Amino acid sequence: MEYTVQKLGLLAGVSTRTLRYYDEIGLLKPARISSSGYRIYGQQEVDRLQQILFYRELGVSLEEIKDLVTSPAFDADRALHEHRAQLLEKRAQLDLLIANVELTLAQREGTKTMSDKQKFEGFKQKLIDDNENKYGTEVRAKYGDEKVSKSNAKVKNMTEQQYAEVEKLAAQVHEALAAAFATGDPAGELAQKAADLHRQWLIYWWDQYSKEAHAGIARMYVDDERFTAYYDKDQPGVAAFLRDAVLIYTGMGDA
Amino acid sequence: MEYTVQKLGLLAGVSTRTLRYYDEIGLLKPARISSSGYRIYGQQEVDRLQQILFYRELGVSLEEIKDLVTSPAFDADRALHEHRAQLLEKRAQLDLLIANVELTLAQREGTKTMSDKQKFEGFKQKLIDDNENKYGTEVRAKYGDEKVSKSNAKVKNMTEQQYAEVEKLAAQVHEALAAAFATGDPAGELAQKAADLHRQWLIYWWDQYSKEAHAGIARMYVDDERFTAYYDKDQPGVAAFLRDAVLIYTGMGDA
DNA sequence: TGTTGACATTCACGTTGCGTCAAGGTGTAC
DNA sequence: GTACACCTTGACGCAACGTGAATGTCAACA
Numbered sequence: 001m002e003y004t005v006q007k008l009g010l011l012a013g014v015s016t017r018t019l020r021y022y023d024e025i026g027l028l029k030p031a032r033i034s035s036s037g038y039r040i041y042g043q044q045e046v047d048r049l050q051q052i053l054f055y056r057e058l059g060v061s062l063e064e065i066k067d068l069v070t071s072p073a074f075d076a077d078r079a080l081h082e083h084r085a086q087l088l089e090k091r092a093q094l095d096l097l098i099a100n101v102e103l104t105l106a107q108r109e110g111t112k113t114m115s116d117k118q119k120f121e122g123f124k125q126k127l128i129d130d131n132e133n134k135y136g137t138e139v140r141a142k143y144g145d146e147k148v149s150k151s152n153a154k155v156k157n158m159t160e161q162q163y164a165e166v167e168k169l170a171a172q173v174h175e176a177l178a179a180a181f182a183t184g185d186p187a188g189e190l191a192q193k194a195a196d197l198h199r200q201w202l203i204y205w206w207d208q209y210s211k212e213a214h215a216g217i218a219r220m221y222v223d224d225e226r227f228t229a230y231y232d233k234d235q236p237g238v239a240a241f242l243r244d245a246v247l248i249y250t251g252m253g254d255a
Numbered sequence: 256m257e258y259t260v261q262k263l264g265l266l267a268g269v270s271t272r273t274l275r276y277y278d279e280i281g282l283l284k285p286a287r288i289s290s291s292g293y294r295i296y297g298q299q300e301v302d303r304l305q306q307i308l309f310y311r312e313l314g315v316s317l318e319e320i321k322d323l324v325t326s327p328a329f330d331a332d333r334a335l336h337e338h339r340a341q342l343l344e345k346r347a348q349l350d351l352l353i354a355n356v357e358l359t360l361a362q363r364e365g366t367k368t369m370s371d372k373q374k375f376e377g378f379k380q381k382l383i384d385d386n387e388n389k390y391g392t393e394v395r396a397k398y399g400d401e402k403v404s405k406s407n408a409k410v411k412n413m414t415e416q417q418y419a420e421v422e423k424l425a426a427q428v429h430e431a432l433a434a435a436f437a438t439g440d441p442a443g444e445l446a447q448k449a450a451d452l453h454r455q456w457l458i459y460w461w462d463q464y465s466k467e468a469h470a471g472i473a474r475m476y477v478d479d480e481r482f483t484a485y486y487d488k489d490q491p492g493v494a495a496f497l498r499d500a501v502l503i504y505t506g507m508g509d510a
Numbered sequence: 511t512g513t514t515g516a517c518a519t520t521c522a523c524g525t526t527g528c529g530t531c532a533a534g535g536t537g538t539a540c
Numbered sequence: 541g542t543a544c545a546c547c548t549t550g551a552c553g554c555a556a557c558g559t560g561a562a563t564g565t566c567a568a569c570a
Contacts, residue, residue, distance in 0.1 A: 006546070016547090021528060036536055038547055062527070084357065091346060102339065261517070271518090276557055291565055293518060317556070 002031075003041045012049050027066050028052060059087060169201040177242055181235060186244035194242065195249035218246035257286075258296045267304050282321050283307060314342060424456040432497055436490060441499035449497065450504035473501035 005016040022028040023039065028049055030039035041049075048069060055065045060083055176197055180190035199214060231239035260271040277283040278294065283304055285294035296304075303324060310320045315338055431449035438445055486494035 004547075015528080017528060017530085020548090025527095034547095036547075037549090038536085259518075270557080272557060272559085275519090280556095289518095291518080292520090293565085 001043060003046070005039050005041075008041045008046065008049065011046065012053060014049075014053070022049075022052070022062075025062065025066070027062055027069075058083065169197060173197045173201055177231075177238060178234065180245065181238050181241050186241055187248050191241070191245040192249055195245040198242065198246060199249070214246060214250050218243040218250075256298060258301070260294050260296075263296045263301065263304065266301065267308060269304075269308070277304075277307070277317075280317065280321070282317055282324075313338065424452060428452045428456055432486075432493060433489065435500065436493055436496050441496055442503050446496070446500040447504055450500045453497065453501060454504070473498040473505075 003011065005019045009016050009019055019028070019039070023030065028045060031042035031045055032040050034040050051069050052065055055068055056062070058080075060068070064083075173194060176190060176194035180186075180188065180194045183190055185191060231242060258266065260274045264271050264274055274283070274294070274296075278285060283300060286297035286300055287295050289295050306324050307320055310323055311317070313335075315323070319338075428449060431445060431452055435441075435443065435445035435449045440446060486497060
């Protein structure tokens, strides 16, 4: 059986342009060219196209597919393993994105209903919130969807008072932190007070408090540059200081 | 505070080229241009860049971001919801890809160790196997990783005899199916025999048999065009016929 | 004051995997 | 013979920049 571009295209479910392109880059050349210049494909080409499309479905680049199908000695195993790793990483990123978008939506909804109710106005969703988003994202990734979902629900149901409370707490954390940072002692009274305020603040976002999670968050503050930047914006080193204070506060310093 | 391209770039973690590009497409214009033609950005631009990067991290296209940040009345909610749906779909596709790659790897490994052991040679991993791959992928997506993982393990541990048996069964399924299809009656004896052979064949891939899963697979044969194409390659309608036969066989026809 | 080196600028092409015209030749059916 | 579906080869367009090339500017140092 012989096929022209369109017939092969219909058979395999690809456009004629795609076949021309594959010819152009040397990925799939027709069996022969007719006297009038038409591309004629045979059974071998059909089989090969099947292979190509199979790898393409796996998301392998055409360049790599070329290696895979042209040189039989090519290390397809290693290529596939690498490709798998890439896909997994991609998915992890995608998961973060999704969690992020969801949290954003939840927050937006929260602010919207609030303003609808005229309970208060001008609730600012700015840089600090962006950071909360990312923070929520990380949490979701590390501690599971459920916890964050509950956090979202909490945000939605917050009252004006609670919002004010949260902002006040956040400000207090900052204040205490700044004072404590000046002492340089994360085990000191001021630092421990900051850590406690931080715990109180956290409770507004989570339904349950655990020392482990609190310590985890604190570690993240240093690992994640977005957070570090946020907490260090006044003075460099504050993020690490808060982490140390919280680790001491939670008694998880050794873990 | 005023920033040149590089300073802003360092601050925000983007390249100078990116800033130039954002200027070019009108996404982020500098606050002013210095007498010597330098782009000068101010605090507003920093804030705006933060927003832009936030949405960019969400995977929103620059074009959409432009709408988001330029018109305050823009329906960001709807945009985000749509974006979320896109992301979810993307992740579902990615999951399929990953499962597919993994199954391919498992099969390759299976064939490799087999041939290493010289147990047999020339085990063909061809079109039919490709179809099995995809089939495995769907299964993984619908019935969870565990089941397919066990299936993979099974493949790995198959002996030459078992492979032969699987191929024989597959052939028998086809044969019985062809004969049954001629009768036109999916409830008939021949069709039910084909369904039973299909069940036996399935058992080689799964560690547990369930009517539900069997029926699910059968339905998939028709929903998924790749499968339909495979089963219908001799005669159109065979896939649907097998589905009907299996649904009757499993007694899941009504579900 | 001149020069060096790090910055800035504007083109402009390259990337991936095709979609989408445009302008023209070919095959076949009526 | 002529209509119409099919084929061909260019060649531009897409997203979001990377990467030169050629050239101008600023601050600092000998």
